[in-house]
Amino acid sequence: MADSLPQSFQPGTGVAPASLVEVSISCRKLIDADVFSKSDPMVVLFVTDTVSRGWKEFGRTEIIWNNLNPDFVKKFIMQYYFEESQKLKFEV
Template identity: 40%
Template sequence: MSDTLESAAGSLGLLSSSCLTKVELRLTCKGVSDRDALSRPDPCVVLNMQSHGRWMEVDRTEVIRSCVNPTYSKVFTLDFYFEEVQRLRFELFDINNHNGPKEADFLGSLECTLGQVSPAGTGETNY
């Protein structure tokens, strides 16, 4: 488990349960909104998990320059807990400079559970 993910999991109270399996999430976006008239978007996805009503950033993808249909090389590895609802939020940003999502254009988000995007940690799901 990466240090960032382990720290987030500890803060979310996920390390106390027994882990059923590890799940790998690979992301692809289709038709990212091109809001800038002079350039194509430079998209980045931020993954957040919810615990006790609070969202915490787990990790983020790389920025893919000038792309409306990015396929990210970043793989998110998450622990799947059998009897827990693990809420996820994927936020899509157009990164305009090197300051990250704080200085970026928000393009949209998707909320789901880990079980919805990867039932029992197997298979591929497209949204």
């Protein structure tokens, strides 16, 4: 029966099902950490590094000046792999 399989098929070479996703970020009721004005928030997105198993910076948003409820313009475009754990960390 094995002889009837096409020669081009290689077990284990299939592509994991994935899709591109767009991540939008906004914050509400941030703590006012500035003395003379409101805070100037930005967000740094980290993803887990498969090699070192540590966190690797994926990207940063712009700074929103004097705002405790920012809606960031920057969007993060990333691969989403179905049925696979993908950990993200957001630091404001």
